[in-house]
Amino acid sequence: MSAANWRGKTALITGAGSGFGLELARLAARAGMRLVLVDVQADALAASVAEQRAAGALVMPFELSVADANAMQAMAEQVEQQWGAPHLLFNNAGVGSGGLIWENSLDDWQWVLGVNLMGVVHGVRLFTPMMLEAAHKDPAWRGHIVNTASMAGLLNPPNMGVYNVSKHAVVSLTETLHHDLSLVSEQIAVSLLCPYFVATGISQSHRNRPAAGQRATRSQRVGQAMMDKAVQSGKVSAAEVAERTFAAIASGQFYVYSHPQALASVQTRMEDIVQGRTPSDPFAGRPQVREQLRDALRGD
Numbered sequence: 001m002s003a004a005n006w007r008g009k010t011a012l013i014t015g016a017g018s019g020f021g022l023e024l025a026r027l028a029a030r031a032g033m034r035l036v037l038v039d040v041q042a043d044a045l046a047a048s049v050a051e052q053r054a055a056g057a058l059v060m061p062f063e064l065s066v067a068d069a070n071a072m073q074a075m076a077e078q079v080e081q082q083w084g085a086p087h088l089l090f091n092n093a094g095v096g097s098g099g100l101i102w103e104n105s106l107d108d109w110q111w112v113l114g115v116n117l118m119g120v121v122h123g124v125r126l127f128t129p130m131m132l133e134a135a136h137k138d139p140a141w142r143g144h145i146v147n148t149a150s151m152a153g154l155l156n157p158p159n160m161g162v163y164n165v166s167k168h169a170v171v172s173l174t175e176t177l178h179h180d181l182s183l184v185s186e187q188i189a190v191s192l193l194c195p196y197f198v199a200t201g202i203s204q205s206h207r208n209r210p211a212a213g214q215r216a217t218r219s220q221r222v223g224q225a226m227m228d229k230a231v232q233s234g235k236v237s238a239a240e241v242a243e244r245t246f247a248a249i250a251s252g253q254f255y256v257y258s259h260p261q262a263l264a265s266v267q268t269r270m271e272d273i274v275q276g277r278t279p280s281d282p283f284a285g286r287p288q289v290r291e292q293l294r295d296a297l298r299g300d
Contacts, residue, residue, distance in 0.1 A: 005142070007032035012079065012086040012127070014066050014119060015093030017044025020148060020195070023242035024090055029057035031246075036079050036086060038062045038093070066093045066119030067111075076126040085134040085143065088249065091123035092148040092193075098223015099216075100297070101161030108162055116166035117173075120147050124177060128188070135187035143188040144249045147174040151196045151259070154266045157282055159223045159293065178254060191248050195241055196259035222296045 011028040015021035017039035028035055029052040037052070039045035042063050049061045060082065064071040079086065097104070097112045124145070131143040152160065153167030171192060178190040216224070241258045248256045257263065268280050283290035 006088075008034070009087035010034045010036065010079075010083050010085075011088040011090065012036040012038070012123075013090040013092060014038040014123065015148075017041050017048050019238050020193070020241055020245075021090065021092045022048050023239045024092065024245065025052055026055075026239075027242050027246050028088065029055040032057075033088070034058040034060075034083060036060045036062070036075075036083070038064060038066065038075065040065045040093070065115070066091075066122060067114030069118075069122055072119075072122040072126060076130070080130055085130040086127060087141075087143050089123060089127050089131070089143070089145045090148070091120040091146070093119050094148055094150075096227055097162050097220075098160045098227055099162070099220035100159060103217045103219055104162045112162045112166050113169075116163070117169045120170050120173060123147075124173065128177070128181075131188050132185060135185055139187075141187055144191065145177065145188065146191045146193055146245060146249065146256075147177075148193045148195070149174065151194050151257075151262050151266075154194060155262075155269060155282070156279070159219055159226070159297070189249075189252055191245070191254055191256055193241070193245055193256045194258075196236075196257075196262050218299065219297055222293070226293070 006028070011024070011033045013021050013024050013028070013035065016025050016035075016037035018041070021037075021039070022044075025035055025037055025048055035052055035057050037045060037048055037059055038061075039048070040063065045061055045063055049059050052059050060079065062071075062075045062078075064075060066072060093115055095112055095115045097108060099108070124147075128145070131145075135141045135143065147170055149170040150163075150167040152164045153169075153171035156164050156168075171194070174190060174192040178192075181188050181190060236258045241256075244258070245256050247253075265282065271277070272279050281290070283293075
């Protein structure tokens with residue numbers, strides 16, 4: 001689908017109040033698209049809605065958690081009734097989390113998997129059939145689904161296991177979705193967005209976390225500090241990633257990377273798997289980082 005064909009079409013974006021979602025909304029508004037904007041944070045959503053409407057876009061806002069199956073169902077039904085199937089579907093909402101994997105509580109698992117994985121699952125299961133029906137009725141209809149994973153879906157950095165698990169699942173889901181759709185339709189394409197450390201609000205995801213009684217462990221505090229530093233020092237902006245994503249849609253590109261240079265580590269991991277090697281040390285080139293992390297986790 002080329003940019004020239006986006007005017008008047010519908011884009012549905014989850015996590016639309018900040019980060020990638022906000023930048024995707026801005027680009028879609030500039031392209032003359034109608035916008036379905038979804039976010040759990042009321043003030044961020046309201047600001048995004050106001051901005052896109054000021055830019056001339058028609059906007060249908062929904063304040064909800066993508067982990068809430070019933071809320072997502074109701075939203076999908078309203079979108080279908082008013083605007084029909086979305087042409088661009090961005091399953092983008094996500095949260096960050098760290099800590100040694102055995103220290104993550106059930107609440108940690110349910111929150112991160114609920115948003116990062118089940119949010120994508122709900123988007124796919126609710127809107128793909130809708131898009132297929134639209135395609136069946138109109139041979140000229142075209143759609144594209146973009147799921148936001150992470151480089152953590154292709155690697156396994158330590159002290160962020162719950163996040164890694166959620167993003168690996170999104171990678172698997174999206175690759176499978178591509179294969180499944182290719183068997184039944186040529187009218188709907190799929191892309192997988194795998195950003196690395198980009199300046200977004202993901203390191204402050206806990207601001208929207210449901211109340212939980214457990215105090216953060218040492219490893220979780222360390223993980224939070226490391227994520228804050230990495231995200232804040234990111235040299236690639238969310239706006240740049242959004243532009244790359246729209247370019248990938250236009251060209252039919254499946255994998256979208258914010259930092260292609262990080263693929264060297266992915267290649268090492270793939271070689272470990274193929275050759276049956278023990279997973280390589282992720283800090284082999286930065287031993288000082290391993291020492292800092294080890295000391296922080298041990299309290300030395």
